[in-house]
Amino acid sequence: MRTLLDFEKPIAELENKLEDMKRLAAENNVDVGVAVQTLEDSIGQLRRETFQNLTRWQRVQLSRHPDRPYTLDYIERMCDQFIELHGDRTVADDEAIVGGLGELAGQTVLFIGQQKGRNTKQRQQRNFGMPNPEGYRKALRLMKLAEKFGKPIVTLIDTPGAFPGLEAEERGQGEAIARNLRDMFLLKVPVICIIIGEGASGGALGIAIGDRVLMLENTWYSVISPESCSTILWRSRDYKEQAAEALKLTANDMLGNGLVDGIVPEPLGGAHLDFEAIAQTVKETILSTLGELNQFSPEERINQRIEKFSRMGVVQE
Amino acid sequence: MSWFTRKDKGIQTPTEAKREAPDGLWYQCPNCKKVTHTREHRALAWTCPHCNHHERIGSADYFSLLFDENQFSELDANLTSGDPLHFVDTKKYPERIRATEKKTGLKDAVRTGFGRMNDLDVVIACMDFAFIGGSMGSVVGEKIARAIDYALAHKIPFVMISRSGGARMMEAGFSLMQMAKTSAKLALLAEAKVPYISLLTDPTTGGVTASYAMLGDFNIAEPGALIGFAGPRVIRETIGKDLPKGFQSAEFVLEHGFLDFIVDRKDLKMKLSGLLEMLR
Ligand SMILES: [Zn+2]
Numbered sequence: 170m171r172t173l174l175d176f177e178k179p180i181a182e183l184e185n186k187l188e189d190m191k192r193l194a195a196e197n198n199v200d201v202g203v204a205v206q207t208l209e210d211s212i213g214q215l216r217r218e219t220f221q222n223l224t225r226w227q228r229v230q231l232s233r234h235p236d237r238p239y240t241l242d243y244i245e246r247m248c249d250q251f252i253e254l255h256g257d258r259t260v261a262d263d264e265a266i267v268g269g270l271g272e273l274a275g276q277t278v279l280f281i282g283q284q285k286g287r288n289t290k291q292r293q294q295r296n297f298g299m300p301n302p303e304g305y306r307k308a309l310r311l312m313k314l315a316e317k318f319g320k321p322i323v324t325l326i327d328t329p330g331a332f333p334g335l336e337a338e339e340r341g342q343g344e345a346i347a348r349n350l351r352d353m354f355l356l357k358v359p360v361i362c363i364i365i366g367e368g369a370s371g372g373a374l375g376i377a378i379g380d381r382v383l384m385l386e387n388t389w390y391s392v393i394s395p396e397s398c399s400t401i402l403w404r405s406r407d408y409k410e411q412a413a414e415a416l417k418l419t420a421n422d423m424l425g426n427g428l429v430d431g432i433v434p435e436p437l438g439g440a441h442l443d444f445e446a447i448a449q450t451v452k453e454t455i456l457s458t459l460g461e462l463n464q465f466s467p468e469e470r471i472n473q474r475i476e477k478f479s480r481m482g483v484v485q486e
Numbered sequence: 487m488s489w490f491t492r493k494d495k496g497i498q499t500p501t502e503a504k505r506e507a508p509d510g511l512w513y514q515c516p517n518c519k520k521v522t523h524t525r526e527h528r529a530l531a532w533t534c535p536h537c538n539h540h541e542r543i544g545s546a547d548y549f550s551l552l553f554d555e556n557q558f559s560e561l562d563a564n565l566t567s568g569d570p571l572h573f574v575d576t577k578k579y580p581e582r583i584r585a586t587e588k589k590t591g592l593k594d595a596v597r598t599g600f601g602r603m604n605d606l607d608v609v610i611a612c613m614d615f616a617f618i619g620g621s622m623g624s625v626v627g628e629k630i631a632r633a634i635d636y637a638l639a640h641k642i643p644f645v646m647i648s649r650s651g652g653a654r655m656m657e658a659g660f661s662l663m664q665m666a667k668t669s670a671k672l673a674l675l676a677e678a679k680v681p682y683i684s685l686l687t688d689p690t691t692g693g694v695t696a697s698y699a700m701l702g703d704f705n706i707a708e709p710g711a712l713i714g715f716a717g718p719r720v721i722r723e724t725i726g727k728d729l730p731k732g733f734q735s736a737e738f739v740l741e742h743g744f745l746d747f748i749v750d751r752k753d754l755k756m757k758l759s760g761l762l763e764m765l766r
Contacts, residue, residue: 479631
């Protein structure tokens with residue numbers, strides 16, 4: 170069953186109409202070629218109009234679309250082989266973050282990503298993509314492993330935030346994220362970070378320090394979710410649309426402000442409409458970006474990585 | 487995460503007001519309610535002689551406690567906030583900044599400087615909670631980054647005093663990236679083997695905990711300080727029940743292995759300089 174967002178519904182209605190028309194024509198053996206063509210044209214036009222004028226809040230909705238591809242959906246489609254690796258070697262294996270070695274067009278790449286669940290059971294298993302400290306520590310362990318064997322790192326970011334729970338605090342959620350931020354700056358291998366869904370605050374940043382940070386077209390990345398921002402500033406969740414506007418959290422906003430390095434285009438209508446196509450685009454993006462990054466020495470990459478983030482911010486002298 | 491305020495204990499009353507209350511001569515402790523002469527309270531580094539409650543103090547107070555004869559050179563004193571996102575909530579962000587400047591006499595939520603502490607060269611960055619909940623935006627990130635640059639260039643130990651609700655919402659993505667920027671500089675400081683002491687004071691939460699505050703060679707805290715990543719309200723809502731007593735206190739964080747020790751503010755200067763002396 171497809172889930173439809175409000176602004177997807179008018180398009181879906183026309184699509185249903187088109188299906189009906191085709192079916193009736195086939196059953197009654199009449200030629201409706203012209204009518205079909207007209208309807209297809211209007212569907213295309215409506216889709217273009219809708220998706221060229223998305224509000225920031227609509228992009229947030231798309232980033233959370235229940236049918237949207239998640240980390241493992243990409244890995245499965247991009248890699249010829251994937252060996253998942255588990256555990257932080259201290260406390261547990263956090264299933265909200267997956268990691269492992271993948272074979273990508275003949276080269277070995279370490280993949281890390283937050284993983285959301287598709288149904289109730291999976292969502293619980295994956296903790297809604299909200300990692301505990303063990304997830305961040307597993308991620309860092311695997312990144313150091315990749316560094317040891319000279320393999321590039323790709324992180325896929327999709328989280329509503331680091332988990333705000335009792336045990337997470339006991340086991341040092343803040344420390345785990347902080348350590349990742351610092352240590353990722355010194356990784357000698359290329360690091361590519363791609364926001365594939367939600368990029369919420371420190372929970373996202375904890376695996377998003379890279380030589381290139383890219384955002385898929387319909388994703389968001391900011392210091393807080395629109396709902397939480399609304400709650401704090403307006404004392405109600407009802408102002409999430411305004412909050413989304415104020416936070417300037419879309420891929421376009423973040424690129425325009427120099428806070429990310431690029432945007433990966435999605436199929437018209439969103440990544441969820443064509444898993445194969447978006448996985449192929451992401452794969453090609455990773456390969457070409459790796460090609461660029463391989464031209465630099467490890468020292469050059471580390472210096473550029475530090476320089477890039479050091480320039481971020483707007484102050485008046 | 488964002489800045490937040492705690493409702494209990496009248497903590498939202500500005501520090502200045504409390505310290506002067508009721509008539510400029512007497513300080514009433516918000517914890518035990520007992521009254522102390524302000525001169526005595528000041529002599530005790532703004533801790534309560536009855537219950538040892540550590541009053542929330544600001545950068546000027548810490549500088550006077552730590553720098554010899556209160557002599558120091560301030561770095562980037564005139565750095566102020568831009569408004570990159572043209573952020574408007576109930577107030578325009580630049581108006582909020584100006585109003586806060588006027589109220590507090592501060593330019594933003596951190597001040598940085600270098601000087602001598604018991605004859606040791608030191609760079610100190612200290613946050614001011616009075617400035618929009620000590621929230622971290624571009625100015626805070628940039629001033630800390632430059633203070634670390636100074637420590638690096640001169641091979642002088644760096645002391646960071648945190649007191650913050652976390653990242654500043656009004657600079658959204660820019661605020662988030664200050665976590666990255668400060669951590670990048672601390673990576674360089676660590677590589678250069680220049681000592682870094684992080685002092686966490688009440689409260690230290692959100693993006694500050696998840697970046698520079700937890701990255702010290704030594705993480706230390708004042709007694710009773712609230713320290714955490716998520717704020718207590720958010721955690722309470724997540725788990726749907728009350729939090730255990732003492733949860734996220736400095737003592738709790740020490741017990742769970744994330745602090746080296748807790749330091750009474752009256753001993754702070756001695757402990758800091760003693761520690762740095764041992765590393766020379
Ligand atoms: Zn007291």
